[in-house]
Amino acid sequence: MKFAPMAVLFLAVALAALPSPGRAQEMDRIAAVVNDDIISLRDLEGRIKLALAVSNLPDTVENRRRLLPQVMRKLIDEHLQMQEARRVKLQVGAEDINRAIATIEKQNRMPPGGLLAQLARAGVDPSAVRDQVRADIAWLRVIGRLLQPTVRVGEEEITDRLETLRQQIGRPEYLLAEIELPFDTPAQEQEARHLGERLLDQLKSGAPFQALARQFSQSGSASNGGMLGWISEINLDEDWREPVAALQKGQVSPLIRTGSGYTILTLVNQRIAGVSGEPDAMSLYRLVFPTPTGKPPPQEQLIAKARDMTAAAKDCDAMEDIGGELNSPKSQRIDNVRPQALPPEVARAVDGLAIGKASAPVPGPDGISVYMVCSGGGNAGLPSRGQIRQQIEEERTELLARRHIRDLRRAAFVDFRL
Incomplete structure (x- = not known):
């Protein structure tokens, strides 16, 4: 454009x-x-x-x-x-x-x-x-x-990723947020660079990073304030490694030129990867979508409704608000529980689930349940296979989302009247 x-x-x-x-x-x-x-x-x-x-x-x-x-x-x-x-x-x-x-x-x-x-x-x-x-x-x-639903991750891929991470024990992991400004043409590159420079000026003046990410970033993470989650040093994009290594907690990177645009990063937190034992106790929220009385709709329809209503929930307070809207008395917070004490179907749903991310819907006798980890459940060492699967799925879904919006742009009829 x-x-x-x-x-x-x-x-x-x-x-x-x-x-x-x-x-x-x-x-x-x-x-x-x-x-x-x-x-x-x-x-x-x-x-x-x-x-x-x-x-x-x-x-x-x-x-x-x-x-x-x-x-x-x-x-x-x-x-x-x-x-x-x-x-x-x-x-x-x-x-x-x-x-x-x-x-x-x-x-x-x-x-x-x-x-x-x-x-x-x-x-x-x-x-x-x-x-x-x-x-x-x-x-x-x-x-x-x-x-x-189209993303598939094989067990061999998970094993390869774990082996790669095992080689990184003792090295840094970064909790990052991004503002992504992509471009397709030289004219758009100039626009993106100028905008990135203005945003950096505002960040230095105290403007909140997440607010700017929601407004200007064109990455899939924009709706979550640009948050990317924990990324190991070895999994950083090559263009990011040197700028990220120079950051202290809370600092913002310079404008980073990548293969597809410009990126601004902030280092939210940092830790060292290492092996630990049992996962910590966690706090969960269980949101129950009751089965309608009378002639209920097909289970696939109920599952789709549960997935749609929880897709944008970013914390357990939001899940609790949905429970109140549904008038669902069986929805509740479950505190101080260890993964090994959970029923098998619940343990599978929350295995590797990031804090503040809704699980896949779980059918049960009292309706469709969606779980969210509110706190805890951390493991200071290598991630579980479930966490690795989720990470790879999210990476591929983000790539598919970028391609999908690009395809929609290319197929669209856009008539400028200025």
């Missing part, structure tokens, strides 16, 4: 300075058509205000000009994601959006309602926030419905 320089400048000025009623009339203009969906100047204005507020940039014509291409690209992707969700008959309700916003508020230690209130004071329309969250949830559900 490329805008002519004069078109970008005109739009930046129009969005920033048109007086009423001329401005109101201008806002109703069509900025772009994505297949059968329309992006209006009003939509674009709302997202630019959101991007300015999140990145703590002054509202100037120059800043709007620099943000415009990335904001438009993200809006186009979101329309494609929502169209794909509708194609496979996935819906995102108001309660799903409310839960996701509540999770963001908890992660940032904000009071309930604090996020939208803070952005409203900066002039951001709450609908711009809700639309973005809706698209994030929809895309996670598309990935869960279409892509994750």
